[in-house]
Amino acid sequence: MEKGAALSMPMGGVFYFKRNFLSVKIDYLAMLGEARGNNPDLVEGAVICENAGSDGITVHLRKDRRHIQDKDVLALKGVVRGKFNIEIPLSDEIIGIAKEIKPTQVTIVPEKKHESKEGGGFDVRRYRQKVKDTVKFFHDQDILVSLLVDPDAETVELSKDCDADFVEIHAGTYCNAVDKAVIDREIARIYGAANRAAEIGIQFNAGHGLNYQNVLPVLNAKLLGDVIIGRSIFERAETVGLFKAVDEMLEVLE
Numbered sequence: 001m002e003k004g005a006a007l008s009m010p011m012g013g014v015f016y017f018k019r020n021f022l023s024v025k026i027d028y029l030a031m032l033g034e035a036r037g038n039n040p041d042l043v044e045g046a047v048i049c050e051n052a053g054s055d056g057i058t059v060h061l062r063k064d065r066r067h068i069q070d071k072d073v074l075a076l077k078g079v080v081r082g083k084f085n086i087e088i089p090l091s092d093e094i095i096g097i098a099k100e101i102k103p104t105q106v107t108i109v110p111e112k113k114h115e116s117k118e119g120g121g122f123d124v125r126r127y128r129q130k131v132k133d134t135v136k137f138f139h140d141q142d143i144l145v146s147l148l149v150d151p152d153a154e155t156v157e158l159s160k161d162c163d164a165d166f167v168e169i170h171a172g173t174y175c176n177a178v179d180k181a182v183i184d185r186e187i188a189r190i191y192g193a194a195n196r197a198a199e200i201g202i203q204f205n206a207g208h209g210l211n212y213q214n215v216l217p218v219l220n221a222k223l224l225g226d227v228i229i230g231r232s233i234f235e236r237a238e239t240v241g242l243f244k245a246v247d248e249m250l251e252v253l254e
Contacts, residue, residue, distance in 0.1 A: 020219060020253050023085055024049040024246065025058040025207070025230030026076070030067040032234060042068075043075050045242060049233075052246035056083030056104070058207075058228050062111060063091050070097060077101050085228070087148070090115070090122075090130055095137065105144040107168055108134065120208065121150035121170040124158040132162040139163070146205060151189040153196040160202040168205040168228065169193055171218060175209030187217050194221035212236070212252055219253065227253060 026045055033040035046057045057080045059068050077084060084103040088094045089111040098106050108131065110116035110123065117123050124131055124147060135145045146166035149155040151174075159167045174186035190206070197204040206218050207228030215227060229249060236245040 020224055021055040021083075021226045022053075022246075022250060022253055023056040023058045023083060023207075023226050023228045024054045024233055025060070025228055027060050027067050028231045028234040030072070034067065042072050043079050046076055046080055048242045049246050050081055052243045053250045054082065054246055056080065056085060056226075058085040058087060058107075058230070060087040060109070061094055061097065063089055063094060073097075073101055077103065083226075085146070085226075090127060090134060095134060098138070098143070099141055102141065102143060105146060105166075106138055107146040107148055107166075109148040117150045117155070119150035119170055120148075120172045121155065122148050124149060124155050124162065128158060128162065131164075135163045148208070149193075151186070151193040153192060156193050156196045156202065157200060160197075160200050164202065166203045166205050166225070167193070167197060168207050168226075169221075170208045171206055171214075172209045174218075175211070175214050190218060191221055194223060198223045212249060215252060 026042055029040050029042060029045045049057060057076060059073060059076060061068055061073055073086060083105060085105045085107055086098055086103045087107045087109045088098050090108055108122055115123055131147065138145050144165045146168050147159045147164045148168045148170055149159055151169045156167050169190055171190065174183065174190060177183045177186055194204050203225050204221065204223050205226040205228065206221065206224060210218065210227065210229050211232035233245045233249055236248065
C-alpha cells in the first residue's frame with residue numbers, strides 16, 4: 001500500500017485510510033477579481049473552503065504584491081482555522097512579514113528565473129546556505145518550513161540537509177505534459193522523489209498545476225501528505241459554487 005501518509009491507527013489497533021490533506025490556494029480568487037475589475041472577499045472564500053472541508057489555506061505573498069496584498073494575509077490569518085501556509089520568496093522583507101504574521105507554515109518558492117530549476121522548483125543547491133539560515137530562523141519562531149522543489153532525489157536530499165520540514169513537489173511539468181511517454185516519465189520522477197523523501201525522513205507534499213483529473217496518479221506517491229490546489233477549484237466553482245467545488249475535490253482525494 002503506497003499511500004502510507006493516509007494510514008491511521010485509531011484505538012484498538014485497526015488500520016484505516018483517510019484522504020490526503022487539501023490546502024486550497026486562494027490566489028486565483030484574487031486573480032479572477034482583477035480580471036473582472038472587482039474586489040472578491042478572500043476571507044469569505046477561505047471560510048467557505050474550510051466549511052466545505054478543506055484542511056487549510058495557502059496564499060502567495062510576492063515581492064511585487066501581485067494578486068495578494070499584506071492586508072489580505074493579515075485578514076486571512078485571523079480566520080483560517082486549519083493550516084495557514086504562506087508561499088514566500090527568499091526575500092528579507094517578506095521573511096520579516098511572515099515572521100510577524102506567524103502562519104503555521106511558510107513555503108519557500110522561486111520568483112525569479114535564476115532562482116528556479118528547469119521544472120519550476122526552487123534551486124536549493126544554489127541558495128543552500130541562505131535556505132538553511134532561513135529554515136532555522138523560522139524554526140526559532142515555531143513556524144514550519146516547506147521548500148517547493150523539482151521531483152528529483154538530489155533536491156529532496158538537499159532540502160533535508162537544510163532541515164526543512166517538508167518538500168512540496170512542483171508538478172507543473174507532469175501537469176502540462178500531453179505525450180504519454182512524458183506523463184509516465186514525470187509520474188515516475190514524482191514517485192522516485194517521494195520514495196527518497198520517505199527513506200530519509202522528510203515529509204512530502206505536492207502542488208502547482210494539479211486538478212480533479214491529473215491528481216489521481218499523484219495520490220499513489222509514497223507518504224503523500226498535503227495536496228495544494230487552487231486554480232482548478234475556483235474554475236469549477238464558476239459552475240457549481242465554491243463549497244461544492246471543494247467538496248468534489250475532497251471526494252477525489254478520498
